[in-house]
Amino acid sequence: MFESVEVGNRLSKAAFKRIEPHMRHDLLEVQKELAVSPLSVIVIVGGAEGAGKGELVNLLLSWMDARGIDVQAFWDETDEERERPFMWRFWRVLPPTGRLGIFFGSWYTAPIIDRVFNRSDDADLDRALDRIVEFERMLADENVLVLKFWLHLSQDSQIKRLKKLEKHPDESWRVSKSDWKFVKKYKKFHRISERAIRRTNTAFAPWHLVEAEDVQYRTIVVTRTIRNAMQSALEALKNRPAEERRPDMPKPKKFNVLENLDQTQTLTEEEYEAQLTKYRSRIGFLARKLREKGLSMALVFEGPDAAGKGGAIRRVLSALDARQYRVVSVAAPTDEEKAHPYLWRFWRHLPRRGKITIFDRSWYGRVLVERIEGFCSPEDWQRAYGEINAFEEQLAESGIIVLKFWLQTTPEEQIERFRDRQTTPYKQYKITEEDWRNRDKWNAYEAAACEMIEKTGSDALPWIPIPANDKNFARISVMKAVAKALEDRLK
Amino acid sequence: MFESVEVGNRLSKAAFKRIEPHMRHDLLEVQKELAVSPLSVIVIVGGAEGAGKGELVNLLLSWMDARGIDVQAFWDETDEERERPFMWRFWRVLPPTGRLGIFFGSWYTAPIIDRVFNRSDDADLDRALDRIVEFERMLADENVLVLKFWLHLSQDSQIKRLKKLEKHPDESWRVSKSDWKFVKKYKKFHRISERAIRRTNTAFAPWHLVEAEDVQYRTIVVTRTIRNAMQSALEALKNRPAEERRPDMPKPKKFNVLENLDQTQTLTEEEYEAQLTKYRSRIGFLARKLREKGLSMALVFEGPDAAGKGGAIRRVLSALDARQYRVVSVAAPTDEEKAHPYLWRFWRHLPRRGKITIFDRSWYGRVLVERIEGFCSPEDWQRAYGEINAFEEQLAESGIIVLKFWLQTTPEEQIERFRDRQTTPYKQYKITEEDWRNRDKWNAYEAAACEMIEKTGSDALPWIPIPANDKNFARISVMKAVAKALEDRLK
Numbered sequence: 014m015f016e017s018v019e020v021g022n023r024l025s026k027a028a029f030k031r032i033e034p035h036m037r038h039d040l041l042e043v044q045k046e047l048a049v050s051p052l053s054v055i056v057i058v059g060g061a062e063g064a065g066k067g068e069l070v071n072l073l074l075s076w077m078d079a080r081g082i083d084v085q086a087f088w089d090e091t092d093e094e095r096e097r098p099f100m101w102r103f104w105r106v107l108p109p110t111g112r113l114g115i116f117f118g119s120w121y122t123a124p125i126i127d128r129v130f131n132r133s134d135d136a137d138l139d140r141a142l143d144r145i146v147e148f149e150r151m152l153a154d155e156n157v158l159v160l161k162f163w164l165h166l167s168q169d170s171q172i173k174r175l176k177k178l179e180k181h182p183d184e185s186w187r188v189s190k191s192d193w194k195f196v197k198k199y200k201k202f203h204r205i206s207e208r209a210i211r212r213t214n215t216a217f218a219p220w221h222l223v224e225a226e227d228v229q230y231r232t233i234v235v236t237r238t239i240r241n242a243m244q245s246a247l248e249a250l251k252n253r254p255a256e257e258r259r260p261d262m263p264k265p266k267k268f269n270v271l272e273n274l275d276q277t278q279t280l281t282e283e284e285y286e287a288q289l290t291k292y293r294s295r296i297g298f299l300a301r302k303l304r305e306k307g308l309s310m311a312l313v314f315e316g317p318d319a320a321g322k323g324g325a326i327r328r329v330l331s332a333l334d335a336r337q338y339r340v341v342s343v344a345a346p347t348d349e350e351k352a353h354p355y356l357w358r359f360w361r362h363l364p365r366r367g368k369i370t371i372f373d374r375s376w377y378g379r380v381l382v383e384r385i386e387g388f389c390s391p392e393d394w395q396r397a398y399g400e401i402n403a404f405e406e407q408l409a410e411s412g413i414i415v416l417k418f419w420l421q422t423t424p425e426e427q428i429e430r431f432r433d434r435q436t437t438p439y440k441q442y443k444i445t446e447e448d449w450r451n452r453d454k455w456n457a458y459e460a461a462a463c464e465m466i467e468k469t470g471s472d473a474l475p476w477i478p479i480p481a482n483d484k485n486f487a488r489i490s491v492m493k494a495v496a497k498a499l500e501d502r503l504k
Numbered sequence: 505m506f507e508s509v510e511v512g513n514r515l516s517k518a519a520f521k522r523i524e525p526h527m528r529h530d531l532l533e534v535q536k537e538l539a540v541s542p543l544s545v546i547v548i549v550g551g552a553e554g555a556g557k558g559e560l561v562n563l564l565l566s567w568m569d570a571r572g573i574d575v576q577a578f579w580d581e582t583d584e585e586r587e588r589p590f591m592w593r594f595w596r597v598l599p600p601t602g603r604l605g606i607f608f609g610s611w612y613t614a615p616i617i618d619r620v621f622n623r624s625d626d627a628d629l630d631r632a633l634d635r636i637v638e639f640e641r642m643l644a645d646e647n648v649l650v651l652k653f654w655l656h657l658s659q660d661s662q663i664k665r666l667k668k669l670e671k672h673p674d675e676s677w678r679v680s681k682s683d684w685k686f687v688k689k690y691k692k693f694h695r696i697s698e699r700a701i702r703r704t705n706t707a708f709a710p711w712h713l714v715e716a717e718d719v720q721y722r723t724i725v726v727t728r729t730i731r732n733a734m735q736s737a738l739e740a741l742k743n744r745p746a747e748e749r750r751p752d753m754p755k756p757k758k759f760n761v762l763e764n765l766d767q768t769q770t771l772t773e774e775e776y777e778a779q780l781t782k783y784r785s786r787i788g789f790l791a792r793k794l795r796e797k798g799l800s801m802a803l804v805f806e807g808p809d810a811a812g813k814g815g816a817i818r819r820v821l822s823a824l825d826a827r828q829y830r831v832v833s834v835a836a837p838t839d840e841e842k843a844h845p846y847l848w849r850f851w852r853h854l855p856r857r858g859k860i861t862i863f864d865r866s867w868y869g870r871v872l873v874e875r876i877e878g879f880c881s882p883e884d885w886q887r888a889y890g891e892i893n894a895f896e897e898q899l900a901e902s903g904i905i906v907l908k909f910w911l912q913t914t915p916e917e918q919i920e921r922f923r924d925r926q927t928t929p930y931k932q933y934k935i936t937e938e939d940w941r942n943r944d945k946w947n948a949y950e951a952a953a954c955e956m957i958e959k960t961g962s963d964a965l966p967w968i969p970i971p972a973n974d975k976n977f978a979r980i981s982v983m984k985a986v987a988k989a990l991e992d993r994l995k
Contacts, residue, residue: 038929070826075818080833080864084826092583117827184785186792294675301677327566335561335575336608342571348839373571438529442536442569 060164064225087118096366098411109352153217155354164225260387274480285485292492296332299499304367316420551655555716578609587857589902600843644708646845655716751878765971776976783983787823790990795858807911
């Protein structure tokens with residue numbers, strides 16, 4: 014593959030000088046359009062050592078308006094990054110709409126380097142690459158234009174270039190030992206990069222192989238590609254028919270896992286108190302062990318209004334040290350959140366090792382309230398199932414215990430609780446007009462929840478439906494499940 | 505001081521039960537009001553080990569609406585925190601407007617503990633405390649209500665409590681070796697905490713000493729204090745006369761450092777090229793040394809429109825590895841930024857150790873554009889001088905080299921550049937209607953700049969005024985100053 018670009022492409026200085034002002038003008042124009050568009054752009058600069066990646070990035074910054082560009086260099090992970098799922102460090106710096114992010118190193122670096130140095134095998138590599146494809150598909154769906162450049166240099170040229178740099182008194186410091194280490198691994202690096210590029214060369218995020226030998230040539234090829242791709246993407250956005258955001262009211266299906274919950278189960282006050290004490294101390298002990306082992310936990314609470322999410326959460330919290338957990342209440346997104354792909358607002362709250370995050374409502378909002386109220390397009394919530402599964406798998410693999418609770422009451426029980434809330438002074442804040450409105454859509458919400466449970470529940474990441482008509486029973490069920498999950502994992 | 509609260513305050517269970525529902529109701533009510541107000545609240549929970557800080561926080565979370573509360577526990581610093589100024593870890597988690605942050609440990613912890621374990625002396629402690637006072641004054645001015653609680657326990661009670669916990673089979677894990685280490689240091693901890701509390705007990709952020717012996721008593725005292733303080737603060741905001749945000753147009757003073765710059769200095773193209781090459785390689789080399797030494801740098805560029813900030817920045821960048829720097833262009837704040845104290849948006853961009861951040865416009869906007877356009881109240885920009893000085897001192901002390909450039913052209917030169925921008929295709933994006941409007945206020949901006957230079961320039965953190973009528977001269981002057989600052993610091 015690489016050989017196909019080793020053809021000695023060159024561009025004369027004169028031709029370059031002729032093209033440069035036009036290119037700069039075009040780039041600035043298209044960047045101005047970007048700034049007021051719902052698009053964001055990621056330029057990934059990959060390739061061989063010594064191929065001039067740094068120079069290229071400097072040039073882009075000087076030709077374009079540096080104020081609209083964020084350069085992200087992914088050197089060694091910080092401990093905050095290391096203690097979270099691998100992709101966290103990329104999510105945290107995704108450019109918001111209107112901006113361009115230049116990624117120096119990327120999600121490709123670790124999988125390729127790990128394989129080159131035999132820290133992984135081909136199957137690991139392929140799995141990582143397939144994940145990347147899914148990730149980039151999500152970015153494309155979320156209006157993030159991903160431009161991937163691979164600057165290619167033949168082995169001879171690479172050696173020549175490094176030697177030349179080393180000889181230059183002012184430049185020699187640019188050459189490090191690790192550069193030479195890479196040169197030695199050239200063939201292997203070459204083979205593995207090729208595999209990575211082939212497998213991730215998709216229509217929505219294609220690779221651009223650029224012969225890097227001639228600086229004029231590579232500069233114009235890269236900038237032209239950026240210009241054209243940005244122009245097309247902005248054009249496509251303009252011509253796109255207005256996004257359809259109609260509410261989707263799914264009809265209940267025959268088998269309804271939520272309707273079939275046994276709501277007759279109850280606990281007396283005495284049983285409840287005894288069990289609460291028991292599980293509280295058990296969870297307290299296990300949470301401490303969790304911290305010592307460097308694992309973490311994410312608890313997700315979903316369910317209709319007044320199903321007792323808050324109460325159940327408080328009981329779990331009462332077992333924990335306040336320094337170890339964080340409650341994230343999911344409400345309307347901020348404008349920084351709206352300027353990023355949907356899952357960004359949840360990635361930013363992921364627990365570090367040893368910590369516990371409790372989500373009071375969660376990323377499932379997309380396939381529940383957003384679906385039913387028409388806050389997103391049908392395509393958006395439909396692709397969300399797969400995106401959520403991929404997201405949760407990453408959490409689980411990085412050592413986060415993920416538990417997803419669905420608290421379910423009957424509609425009759427809900428109405429009683431609403432009435433109680435309206436008459437109890439310190440509960441009034443919990444009940445709003447919206448709650449009454451949502452009630453009318455009970456069946457649609459239930460059907461959406463059933464579809465969600467079906468599509469996002471798995472053996473490894475199951476939904477835990479909790480019959481919640483009896484608060485005591487529901488709370489203890491949650492505590493029990495938390496204790497069991499911790500025990501299973503820590504034993 | 506502490507003795508004054510060791511009086512055996514108690515509250516009966518019956519009285520507690522009577523008060524509880526009212527208190528919960530009130531807290532929820534006031535929290536609801538908070539949610540839609542421009543106020544945010546920080547509750548600092550300090551005090552002796554074993555005084556029940558964890559329980560108290562859990563209780564607050566269960567009585568109030570946990571969804572509007574962020575608990576922040578300041579355990580060991582992460583490397584991202586350690587590599588930035590001390591206060592960074594607190595700034596990054598300041599609660600936005602409408603929310604309440606409970607701080608478990610705070611900016612008081614390190615100064616007190618350092619002193620207890622003799623890692624600092626009394627003078628260090630006092631300096632740290634005085635800084636805290638300034639910081640809390642700023643928070644008060646920015647509508648952040650700071651509530652500081654100190655839960656006090658006599659030494660006897662502390663020992664009794666820890667022993668009781670240790671005996672309890674389910675609770676013994678709560679007692680750690682470091683708890684006992686603190687008990688041994690009780691007297692010293694006591695003395696130093698007292699000093700800290702006295703020195704930081706201000707009208708705008710008073711301490712509340714609470715006898716912690718009796719759980720009912722301490723719970724009601726703390727919650728009552730929180731309720732009352734929040735009610736008063738919200739009331740005060742409501743009754744405050746509408747903030748005056750009138751433009752302030754300062755008159756030029758007699759001595760004008762900017763007018764007196766020698767604008768006749770020029771460099772020929774040849775001189776410029778030679779010097780550029782020289783300083784580029786010098787800065788490139790020094791920046792690498794900077795990284796190796798674990799220092800960092802913040803470059804601030806201010807000056808009238810078209811003074812050549814962008815061009816000067818680009819020349820500096822051309823000497824640097826794109827992976828080492830970040831350009832932060834200061835434009836309108838996002839809503840997350842607006843929901844925090846003014847300097848928050850700059851704290852979030854501070855460079856880690858080894859990195860360089862270039863600010864294209866900066867925190868000085870408050871005393872320049874915001875002052876002159878009336879975007880903030882006169883009180884706001886007047887207190888900004890002191891806040892900025894305190895901010896920059898913290899940067900400098902943490903190993904960040906801070907350089908502040910003021911690029912100055914004459915008004916005649918500016919108008920020529922505006923015309924050039926309008927006729928050169930790839931420069932057109934740089935000129936807007938606003939630039940022409942700002943021009944009319946040339947004198948006011950210049951006077952504001954002179955006042956700023958006077959009030960925020962110091963020997964340690966001087967302003968560097970650059971005569972910028974000749975672009976070549978200006979760019980080389982900047983490069984020279986950067987190189988010199990690096991050399992001075994790294995030699």
